Amino acid sequence: MDIRAHVSMVFHLDKCIGCHTCSIACKNIWTDRKGTEYMWWNNVETKPGTGYPTLWEDQEKYKGGWEKKNGRIELKLHSRRGGLGNIFHNPYLPTIDDYYEPWTYDYENLFNAPEGDDQPTARAVSMITGKPMESIEAGPNWDDDLGGSPLYARNDVNLDELTEEEREQLNEVERVVFFYLPRICNHCLNPGCVAACPAGAIYKRGEDGIVLLSQEKCRAWRMCISGCPYKKTYFNWASGKSEKCILCYPRLESGQPPACFHSCVGRIRYLGVLLYDADQIESGASVANEDLVAAQRAMIMDPFDPEVIAAAKKNKISDAMITAAQNSPVYKFVKKWQIALPLHPDFRTLPMLFYVPPMLPVLAKTKDGTYDVEGLDKENLPAMLSSLEKARMPIKYMASMFSAGNTNVVEDVYRKLIAVRIFKRAQKVKDYQQAEVDAALASGKTNAEEVEAIFRLTSLPTYEERFVVPPLGRESAVEAWEIPLARKQEAGFGVRNKIAKRKF
Numbered sequence: 001m002d003i004r005a006h007v008s009m010v011f012h013l014d015k016c017i018g019c020h021t022c023s024i025a026c027k028n029i030w031t032d033r034k035g036t037e038y039m040w041w042n043n044v045e046t047k048p049g050t051g052y053p054t055l056w057e058d059q060e061k062y063k064g065g066w067e068k069k070n071g072r073i074e075l076k077l078h079s080r081r082g083g084l085g086n087i088f089h090n091p092y093l094p095t096i097d098d099y100y101e102p103w104t105y106d107y108e109n110l111f112n113a114p115e116g117d118d119q120p121t122a123r124a125v126s127m128i129t130g131k132p133m134e135s136i137e138a139g140p141n142w143d144d145d146l147g148g149s150p151l152y153a154r155n156d157v158n159l160d161e162l163t164e165e166e167r168e169q170l171n172e173v174e175r176v177v178f179f180y181l182p183r184i185c186n187h188c189l190n191p192g193c194v195a196a197c198p199a200g201a202i203y204k205r206g207e208d209g210i211v212l213l214s215q216e217k218c219r220a221w222r223m224c225i226s227g228c229p230y231k232k233t234y235f236n237w238a239s240g241k242s243e244k245c246i247l248c249y250p251r252l253e254s255g256q257p258p259a260c261f262h263s264c265v266g267r268i269r270y271l272g273v274l275l276y277d278a279d280q281i282e283s284g285a286s287v288a289n290e291d292l293v294a295a296q297r298a299m300i301m302d303p304f305d306p307e308v309i310a311a312a313k314k315n316k317i318s319d320a321m322i323t324a325a326q327n328s329p330v331y332k333f334v335k336k337w338q339i340a341l342p343l344h345p346d347f348r349t350l351p352m353l354f355y356v357p358p359m360l361p362v363l364a365k366t367k368d369g370t371y372d373v374e375g376l377d378k379e380n381l382p383a384m385l386s387s388l389e390k391a392r393m394p395i396k397y398m399a400s401m402f403s404a405g406n407t408n409v410v411e412d413v414y415r416k417l418i419a420v421r422i423f424k425r426a427q428k429v430k431d432y433q434q435a436e437v438d439a440a441l442a443s444g445k446t447n448a449e450e451v452e453a454i455f456r457l458t459s460l461p462t463y464e465e466r467f468v469v470p471p472l473g474r475e476s477a478v479e480a481w482e483i484p485l486a487r488k489q490e491a492g493f494g495v496r497n498k499i500a501k502r503k504f
Contacts, residue, residue: 006209018180022260035238037102041245053098064229065347100138158400185245186351196227272328289404292345324470346404419444
């Protein structure tokens with residue numbers, strides 16, 4: 001048992017309002033430089049939709065992540081020999097059209113145009129070439145709120161498993177539905193970007209699992225972009241280096257959550273530490289699709305287990321880090337309550353960002369002006385609140401995103417979320433009988449104590465409950481540099497200026 005600590009995240013999709021405040025906070029801090037105009041380390045997509053970059057989930061097109069071959073997992077992009085053959089030509093890179101060509105406007109012409117009868121306009125100018133653009137055809141949120149549907153939403157790869165009838169129903173005016181999907185780098189346990197990089201420029205920090213990209217080692221091969229199935233590594237066309245989300249580790253080291261977490265209006269984001277067994281990484285990523293979620297849950301260890309604590313201390317994990325893991329909201333959502341799921345576990349990267357799926361909307365298909373409730377008693381739950389069979393967003397769609405197609409996993413999550421809704425409604429509104437509450441609890445395989453805990457952490461959490469930022473040993477790292485420096489200065493080696501230029 002090789003116990004390690006990992007900073008992990010949960011996004012509660014039922015609370016996301018699609019305001020993009022998180023994206024702007026990240027943009028203002030990290031990607032406001034030349035060459036990063038099209039980079040959105042944090043973006044918020046509308047689902048159903050093709051996402052950003054376009055069709056990033058289609059790994060037949062981009063060859064990201066891992067696949068199972070001959071009983072083991074291998075990079076979908078290439079083998080080692082294949083990577084050498086394609087090192088000067090990567091046919092699976094997204095193009096600028098898959099993102100968008102960033103632009104600004106010719107404001108000088110607008111402001112300085114001579115007086116005339118016509119209203120002056122500001123032409124769009126490419127921020128890459130500096131030349132006027134004929135037309136603007138895409139943007140980072142081009143299909144926001146189902147803009148352009150069914151043109152864009154119809155191409156969502158998660159709809160492939162739906163029947164033609166189910167796909168058509170999603171486009172009916174009475175049933176139209178969407179939800180928001182915020183995305184950052186997942187800082188995976190088995191990252192495809194790390195494995196794909198020929199220069200070894202991408203690595204995971206040993207103390208917290210954050211995936212970083214060395215600007216000094218990067219040689220612009222861009223295999224990392226194709227190797228990441230989530231397309232969260234970007235190429236800076238101005239510097240000739242790749243860049244990615246760093247989970248705001250300078251903020252974490254000072255005890256603050258990442259900027260996108262801190263600025264989130266809906267308070268959907270939770271951050272904490274998970275203890276995991278690194279010995280299970282290969283086996284956990286190699287199981288059949290229907291077992292991927294269970295395998296990843298099995299890798300996450302109980303931070304209260306004495307054997308786990310002893311193994312963690314053997315790996316030099318501090319008591320403070322173990323305490324942070326015990327207080328982690330991520331552990332509760334993912335392991336204890338099992339209502340947060342990884343995004344596309346079928347990519348086999350073992351992402352450490354988990355999502356609580358959005359609650360299924362109340363059935364909206366009407367019949368003679370009233371709700372069509374035929375068959376809704378199959379769930380033995382009040383018809384007004386949910387039906388897993390007849391919800392507007394099919395379970396198979398959610399399963400394609402969050403459980404590698406295993407509908408049972410998603411149904412178990414929804415039954416527990418439904419139980420929370422019914423339990424609290426019976427308390428506050430008092431329009432359900434105890435028998436109905438008991439049926440909901442039994443269906444969700446939960447109890448009143450757990451339901452109350454889920455409700456409080458979802459609806460009434462304090463800042464400290466949402467963000468359990470672990471101590472990341474920054475003081476020890478600084479001391480490791482400062483002590484030798486002081487000794488050298490005492491010895492008169494005169495190295496102050498040389499050492500001071502190094503970045504910590």
